[in-house]
Amino acid sequence: xxxxxxxxxxxxxxxxxxxxxxxxxxxxxxxxxxxxxxxxxxxxxxxxxxxxxxxxxxxxxxxxxxxxxxxxxxxxxxxxxxxxxxxxxxxxxxxxxxxxxxxxxxxxxxxx
Amino acid sequence: xxxxxxxxxxxxxxxxxxxxxxxxxxxxxxxxxxxxxxxxxxxxxxxxxxxxxxxxxxxxxxxxxxxxxxxxxxxxxxxxxxxxxxxxxxxxxxxxxxxxxxxxxxxxxxxxxx
Numbered sequence: 045x046x047x048x049x050x051x052x053x054x055x056x057x058x059x060x061x062x063x064x065x066x067x068x069x070x071x072x073x074x075x076x077x078x079x080x081x082x083x084x085x086x087x088x089x090x091x092x093x094x095x096x097x098x099x100x101x102x103x104x105x106x107x108x109x110x111x112x113x114x115x116x117x118x119x120x121x122x123x124x125x126x127x128x129x130x131x132x133x134x135x136x137x138x139x140x141x142x143x144x145x146x147x148x149x150x151x152x153x154x155x156x
Numbered sequence: 157x158x159x160x161x162x163x164x165x166x167x168x169x170x171x172x173x174x175x176x177x178x179x180x181x182x183x184x185x186x187x188x189x190x191x192x193x194x195x196x197x198x199x200x201x202x203x204x205x206x207x208x209x210x211x212x213x214x215x216x217x218x219x220x221x222x223x224x225x226x227x228x229x230x231x232x233x234x235x236x237x238x239x240x241x242x243x244x245x246x247x248x249x250x251x252x253x254x255x256x257x258x259x260x261x262x263x264x265x266x267x268x269x270x
Contacts, residue, residue: 048198075256086160086247086261087199094256132198134259142187142257143212146198 047071048135048147056153057123065118065150067133074138076116078107081130123154158182160262162248168268174236177265181229181250187211187257188225190233191247193264199247205231206253238269 051066067076075094079087091100093109093116100107104127106119116133133147161180169175181188186207191199202221203213207228216223220239225231235242245266249259 077258086264089258092256092258143201143204144257144259149196149198151196
């Protein structure tokens with residue numbers, strides 16, 4: 045059983061479309077991070093959210109932490125081919141300092 | 157600042173052989189992680205070091221995997237003997253000792269066991 049479930053597992057869309065990726069758990073996290081990984085590379089940190097209900101924006105990407113700190117979402121507006129990659133959420137369980145638990149991943153493909 | 161370095165980038169071995177991976181973290185990062193990533197899945201933590209001490213190795217298959225971090229800087233991960241199911245990408249990451257432990261990853265080593 046995965047602690048952090050992401051949905052959808054795979055998403056193929058055309059340039060200009062909007063999309064949302066979800067990261068869900070039954071556990072409470074003290075903080076949650078989102079990473080993007082391109083083929084042949086390691087994951088790269090996009091954002092860290094800490095407070096329940098927090099919303100952070102990074103250009104066309106909007107990240108939200110659930111009020112109860114059990115879930116998060118990533119919304120991309122007007123997707124571009126450069127957004128293609130594997131999106132990973134990673135949470136730090138309350139009381140487990142320094143250890144991240146990664147989600148199952150969402151593979152996004154954006155075509156012209 | 158220089159990123160996390162890993163070598164080799166690719167390795168092909170036969171089952172029952174041994175293999176070693178090397179990682180050099182970002183300078184000043186006290187925490188170092190080794191992850192195993194199966195294609196298309198999220199990374200799975202194998203072992204975590206704080207300086208040169210082990211913080212968590214609960215998911216490390218200790219009958220065949222070993223890791224060390226001498227002098228609290230570079231680290232090596234070894235597999236002996238390798239099995240077919242060890243085929244994966246092995247990622248090294250490092251982070252500062254702070255509140256969020258935001259991780260910086262190396263490019264990974266893709267291991268194929270035949």
